Amino acid sequence: MAVYSRNVFSLSIIVVLFFLIMLSFTEAREHLVGGKNDSWKIPSSESDSLNHWAEKRRFLVGDSLVWKYDGKTDSVLEVSKRDYVTCNTTSPIKVHNDGNTKIVLKHSGAYYFISGAKGHCEQGQKLIVVTLSDKNMRFMGAPAPSPAQIDGPAVAPTSNAATLKASLVVAFGVLVGFWL
Numbered sequence: 001m002a003v004y005s006r007n008v009f010s011l012s013i014i015v016v017l018f019f020l021i022m023l024s025f026t027e028a029r030e031h032l033v034g035g036k037n038d039s040w041k042i043p044s045s046e047s048d049s050l051n052h053w054a055e056k057r058r059f060l061v062g063d064s065l066v067w068k069y070d071g072k073t074d075s076v077l078e079v080s081k082r083d084y085v086t087c088n089t090t091s092p093i094k095v096h097n098d099g100n101t102k103i104v105l106k107h108s109g110a111y112y113f114i115s116g117a118k119g120h121c122e123q124g125q126k127l128i129v130v131t132l133s134d135k136n137m138r139f140m141g142a143p144a145p146s147p148a149q150i151d152g153p154a155v156a157p158t159s160n161a162a163t164l165k166a167s168l169v170v171a172f173g174v175l176v177g178f179w180l
Helices: 002-026 050-055 081-086 134-138 160-179
Strands: 030-032 064-068 076-079 094-096 100-104 109-115 126-132
Touching: 050 126, 076 100, 081 109
Parallel strands: 030 064
Antiparallel strands: 064 100, 076 094, 076 109, 109 126
C-alpha cells in the first residue's frame, strides 16, 4: 500500500509541475521595442532597422509592445499599411507621445507603426509587428513570416517555445504511461 501511495503522490507532483510549466508558456509578454530603451530612433543602417528586430520575435495576441523615447521630440503613430508605406503622419489610427508607450496587441495580423517626428519615417524609423493568434501556435514547422511580405492574417512560425511545449506533452504522456 505504501508503494501505491508513493506512486500516486509522485504522479500528482508531476501533474502539478506539468500544468505550471504549460501555464508559463501561455502568459502574455512585454516586448521592449528594439530590446533597449533608446531603440525608437532613425536606424544607422538597414541592419539596425526595428523590422529586423521584430522578424526575430514571436508576438502573440495579448502581448504588449513598450517604447521608451523622448516624448518631447518624438511620438509613436499606429497607422494603416498604406500610411506606413507612404510615411503619412496626417491620419494615424492612434497617436502616442508620452515617452513610455505600451500597446497591447489585441488581434492577430500586422500592426504598423511610424515615427511622428518630421522626416523620421522616411529615414526608416518605423516598425511592422505581426501578431499570431493562440490557435496558430498549434501549427509548428511553418517558417516565420517577414513583415515586409505580410498582406493578411499572420501564419504560424516555428517556435522553440511551441516545440518545447509539444515535447513536454509527449514526455508527460510517457511518464503517465509508466505509472498506469
